[in-house]
Amino acid sequence: MPNPSPAFNAAPLIGTSPIRKEGRAKVTGRALYVDDITLPGMWHGATVRSSIPRGRIRAIHFDSVIDWSKFTVVTAKDIPGHNFIVHLTQDHVCLAEDQINHYGEPILLLAHPDKEVLPAAVAAVHIDYEELPGVFSIEESEAGAAGDESKVIWRGDNPAHHSPNTFKTFHMRSSDDHAAHDDGLAKAFAEADFIVEGEYRTGAQEQLYIENNGVIAEVFRAPNGAIDSVTVSGSMQCPYYLVHALEHIFHLPAEKCRVIQTETGGAFGGKEDFPSVIGSHAALLAMKSGHPVKLCYDRAEDLIATTKRHPSRVRHRTAVSKEGKLLGGEIEVVIDGGAYVTLSPVVLSRATIHSPGPYHWPFLTVRAKAMATNIAPHGAFRGFGAPQSLFALERHMDRVAHTIGLSPEEFRRRNFLSAGMKTATGQHLTDPVDMDGLLSRALKESSYHAKRAEFDRTNPPSPIKRGIGFASFMHGSGFTGSGERRLNSLVKIELTADGRPKILVSSTEFGQGTNTILCQVCAQTLRIPYEDVLIAQPDTSVVPDSGPTVASRTAMIVGKLVERASASLLRTLAPYLAHPVPTADFDYSAACEVPSGYTPEDFRRAALAYLRDRGQLVSEARYEAPGNIFWDDDQYRGDAYPTYAWAVYVAEVAVDTRTYAAEVTGFHAVQEVGKVMHPVLAKGQIEGGVAQGIGYALYEKCVWQNGRMANNQMTNYIMPTSADLPPIHVWFEEVPSIHGPEGAKGIGELPMDGPAPAILNAIEHATGISFHEIPLLPEDIFERMTGSSSSGSKALNPAVDRDTRSESTVSP
Amino acid sequence: MTEITLTVNGQLQTVDLPSMKRLLDVLREDLGLTGAKEGCGEGECGSCSVLMDGELVNSCLVPALQAEGAHITTIEGLSPETTAPLHPIQQCFLEHGGAQCGICTPGMILATHHLLAKHPQPTMEEIQEGLAGNLCRCTGYMRIFEAVEQAAKASAESTP
Numbered sequence: 024m025p026n027p028s029p030a031f032n033a034a035p036l037i038g039t040s041p042i043r044k045e046g047r048a049k050v051t052g053r054a055l056y057v058d059d060i061t062l063p064g065m066w067h068g069a070t071v072r073s074s075i076p077r078g079r080i081r082a083i084h085f086d087s088v089i090d091w092s093k094f095t096v097v098t099a100k101d102i103p104g105h106n107f108i109v110h111l112t113q114d115h116v117c118l119a120e121d122q123i124n125h126y127g128e129p130i131l132l133l134a135h136p137d138k139e140v141l142p143a144a145v146a147a148v149h150i151d152y153e154e155l156p157g158v159f160s161i162e163e164s165e166a167g168a169a170g171d172e173s174k175v176i177w178r179g180d181n182p183a184h185h186s187p188n189t190f191k192t193f194h195m196r197s198s199d200d201h202a203a204h205d206d207g208l209a210k211a212f213a214e215a216d217f218i219v220e221g222e223y224r225t226g227a228q229e230q231l232y233i234e235n236n237g238v239i240a241e242v243f244r245a246p247n248g249a250i251d252s253v254t255v256s257g258s259m260q261c262p263y264y265l266v267h268a269l270e271h272i273f274h275l276p277a278e279k280c281r282v283i284q285t286e287t288g289g290a291f292g293g294k295e296d297f298p299s300v301i302g303s304h305a306a307l308l309a310m311k312s313g314h315p316v317k318l319c320y321d322r323a324e325d326l327i328a329t330t331k332r333h334p335s336r337v338r339h340r341t342a343v344s345k346e347g348k349l350l351g352g353e354i355e356v357v358i359d360g361g362a363y364v365t366l367s368p369v370v371l372s373r374a375t376i377h378s379p380g381p382y383h384w385p386f387l388t389v390r391a392k393a394m395a396t397n398i399a400p401h402g403a404f405r406g407f408g409a410p411q412s413l414f415a416l417e418r419h420m421d422r423v424a425h426t427i428g429l430s431p432e433e434f435r436r437r438n439f440l441s442a443g444m445k446t447a448t449g450q451h452l453t454d455p456v457d458m459d460g461l462l463s464r465a466l467k468e469s470s471y472h473a474k475r476a477e478f479d480r481t482n483p484p485s486p487i488k489r490g491i492g493f494a495s496f497m498h499g500s501g502f503t504g505s506g507e508r509r510l511n512s513l514v515k516i517e518l519t520a521d522g523r524p525k526i527l528v529s530s531t532e533f534g535q536g537t538n539t540i541l542c543q544v545c546a547q548t549l550r551i552p553y554e555d556v557l558i559a560q561p562d563t564s565v566v567p568d569s570g571p572t573v574a575s576r577t578a579m580i581v582g583k584l585v586e587r588a589s590a591s592l593l594r595t596l597a598p599y600l601a602h603p604v605p606t607a608d609f610d611y612s613a614a615c616e617v618p619s620g621y622t623p624e625d626f627r628r629a630a631l632a633y634l635r636d637r638g639q640l641v642s643e644a645r646y647e648a649p650g651n652i653f654w655d656d657d658q659y660r661g662d663a664y665p666t667y668a669w670a671v672y673v674a675e676v677a678v679d680t681r682t683y684a685a686e687v688t689g690f691h692a693v694q695e696v697g698k699v700m701h702p703v704l705a706k707g708q709i710e711g712g713v714a715q716g717i718g719y720a721l722y723e724k725c726v727w728q729n730g731r732m733a734n735n736q737m738t739n740y741i742m743p744t745s746a747d748l749p750p751i752h753v754w755f756e757e758v759p760s761i762h763g764p765e766g767a768k769g770i771g772e773l774p775m776d777g778p779a780p781a782i783l784n785a786i787e788h789a790t791g792i793s794f795h796e797i798p799l800l801p802e803d804i805f806e807r808m809t810g811s812s813s814s815g816s817k818a819l820n821p822a823v824d825r826d827t828r829s830e831s832t833v834s835p
Numbered sequence: 836m837t838e839i840t841l842t843v844n845g846q847l848q849t850v851d852l853p854s855m856k857r858l859l860d861v862l863r864e865d866l867g868l869t870g871a872k873e874g875c876g877e878g879e880c881g882s883c884s885v886l887m888d889g890e891l892v893n894s895c896l897v898p899a900l901q902a903e904g905a906h907i908t909t910i911e912g913l914s915p916e917t918t919a920p921l922h923p924i925q926q927c928f929l930e931h932g933g934a935q936c937g938i939c940t941p942g943m944i945l946a947t948h949h950l951l952a953k954h955p956q957p958t959m960e961e962i963q964e965g966l967a968g969n970l971c972r973c974t975g976y977m978r979i980f981e982a983v984e985q986a987a988k989a990s991a992e993s994t995p
Contacts, residue, residue: 042929050925058869232938290936534935
């Protein structure tokens, strides 16, 4: 049937850049974030936190300067259900009862109608502690695991399954046959021409979303006074995570725990697991006060209390031939999980699987562990373990290349994975993989060789040392291992009363473009304009559980489900589209081909006719694991991810040998991410991730003092400003994947992985000094360049050194 | 309590409040204008930026008393009607990906407004410098720079 209306151009929408769905509300300032919302009778909440990192509570005194009868006070005893925040385990207490495991641990909650009086009340709660020495480093925690009882701070619920202080371990081997593998590895080291070792460290990094964590909670009671249901609205990535947390805290069924995501001002993983904490707290205050309660942190509290990227220590021992072939490797990955397990096992898993990078290792053993410390729990942050292990790997690859006398690019080229090969988990790479091509393109676009030669020539007489370096890497799209099978995600699309499709998903928008790309997929599948498609606000009483908005999974996994649900909706409407004018003899219940051409008006008419006949139309699609994707949790082998995004990033730097400041002066990001769904959003994702990666490498340092983040202000936790960043050039190669809609793969986390090692590789080129730890601050460069005995930025006291530090890290 | 009179988005407003109340809270709580956001409360992030007598200020650092008699423009003042055409700067942020999560966007747009008033055809250095008081964690600023350049271009083309 020919398209009767030339007015609508049904050209593909995926691959174009329509206006962001909620964009108008954002640029006019009308988008409502949680702190912009006030409910009638609403009170405000505050949290009383521990001022020690480890110990016991002896007594709590309420200072009589405050009239406590005007406040609601919640303690652990008020929790109707269980006193834990459920993540993967149940060790994370909601409110401390007697044991303190980290500085800033929540002990009491307060609510009052006037938020201005809360800080004085928090200060008027005096807590006596029996303090114990804290465990703040991976090494101290390892000492506890090795038998030093004074340093044992976590035992787990089943000591048979865990060494003390050890949240999780993985042992990954590049073969199913362990004995043959271990023999092969030993032989590789025995016969290697070179054995290269290295140790690499990364620091904690704050997500630093500009909107702090915040929620509003309400509790509804039955006529007999019993708690009937709980509703929490707020800034978050994963509404159903909070539903599960509330089920345990309130001992209510899931359908009585309603969670609504409000417009969310940045997240980056920082609103993945933490909203379960603040959401539970606000709900407890609402329960006891009988009022809606808003609990929104200010910046200082957000920085003290919420999750950060796991610090890491990664050790490499590599056997390599004089021809530059990797023969075997041993990698040890250790992450600092903080005081409770939370998400550390899955962060560790992604770190482990990404630790071999995009290379072929004939024999590889990776041992990984997540350790407990008396620091607030570390959590999800864009990249989720991969930036840590890829930083180590890509610094190490340069070190190996230098040791064996090959250029960094030639050494990598001799070891790249390519289609048909197997990864270290035994995953057979069936999709095209062209790391060689990506590397060539990245070197060409960045004029790498010309610049390298130029800098080698101009550096010697100059106080400014310039350098160029790169990193090659990949990022798995979607949940690790069997995660997607377990999530069992569901997507629905309903027709509204005016005949428009409305997407119902729990996938959240927090800047990355969820609303926009899912509407593009739906519109393209239904062959109607993008503007005609609606997407529901994530409200668990309305939307199904389409899984958490994490792990670079939304475009690929949820996008594919939206595509399938849209196709199913279209098939249901087909008779109405095929026969828009009803006649007595036409049977609308018989299946029918979707006509090849129809206008948006035809679609609307068909939708309305269907609704008139049948009342409603909701189509759905549930995740079905591809038959050829399999992961063995016990052996820790198999297809770790449905597919991967691949990339090579090139950084140019200038190191001023007078101020010891390093600055990124140019950046080129080349990646293969499958089909680019929305070029403007995609570029924005890459550029934003690169900026965070530059901050991770050169600016952002959490300064810990006795387990407390001492620089818990934007004044002295420094993220890049508009004046600090170089032009970031972004190129995409598109190799469509069968796993995503129109071939899309994951993109969100990838750009976090490459910048830090590329920058430190460039700094080595510039200065001749190999640095192995980030963040790399001017103090650290000073120490190495001058041989100074100060301990670099480790000795920073933000109270004293604040001004020097901020001046020296801002580029001229 | 002190009576303060100020003009916000062209409307004369009189409010009775503690003289040290932050202008940010006056706008958000007393006048119901929630477009200005609190990101840090110490003048670092710029998400509370508004124009005060034509100058860009962090409204979290301005006591109400200091705003007595001032003319304030907030994001709500740039396109007062929900259905009206957007201000060209807003339109350019929308089209060129200048807004992601949107929390810095009102402040960033007002900073752009201030920048283009001073430098109608800014260089890249002027853009980078002019927006350096407004932090954005999502974009890496590149889409914002493009939006600003396009807004400058649009304004040059519309000026006879």
